Amino acid sequence: MDIDKVFKALADPSRGYLLDLLHRESGQTLTALCMHMDMTRQAVTQHLQQLEEANLIAVVWQGREKLHYLNPVPLHEIHARWIGKFERDRLDVLRNLKNKLEGKDDDKT
Amino acid sequence: MDIDKVFKALADPSRGYLLDLLHRESGQTLTALCMHMDMTRQAVTQHLQQLEEANLIAVVWQGREKLHYLNPVPLHEIHARWIGKFERDRLDVLRNLKNKLEGKDDDKT
DNA sequence: TTGACATGCAAGTAAATGATTGCATATAAT
């Protein structure tokens, strides 16, 4: 999975809002989502395509309607690859910073 | 905290790499970081500024040297605001999708 | 089968972004 694509997809407020909309109600059609967005349908389509490419949403066609579903898996990946990794060292980093600021050595206190 | 700023900061691979560098070794100077980056010092500076504005790194001046430290707190925020939120519904969403795909009602099986 | 509805495709535009170059400033070393 391309984690950068996921971050890029999440970087735009409109796309974040689309995810929020889908979180509130799963399986919404394109036009349903458009009603909450202050832009043209095509703009929304393009945002949704990016979200889809980042694997953040899944699309199901039902006749002429396009239903959108949230996929929480990539966010789980972010947690695994970034947040967990950095948080594990959280206290260490902060202590390290504190010591440096105080001009001390790392003395594990 | 502006969560969009954090995502935007994380969206660029160069900035992600800078965070990785700081994760490996905390407190590196600007020029130390530059040595690993295939771009001018000024470009790196600008990336670091964005990371700083997103509160993902903290900067400490030591004489003429600028030391950079990782701040894991915003990533923690992401976890709290996004990942936890979506993951909580993970199984529900997937079941919902599965049922829709099979043309069933939600029957809680 | 005709009209309305749901969506796609593609070209064009304005603004944001990543990166560069050139010059300025402050700290350290000799």
Add this chain to the structure above:
DNA sequence: ATTATATGCAATCATTTACTTGCATGTCAA
């Protein structure tokens, strides 16, 4: 003091990005 080092500031440029507009296609309903 003078020189080298570490960094900042600002203008510029190319690319990407978010959006728009216009037209095309496919599906449902009367």
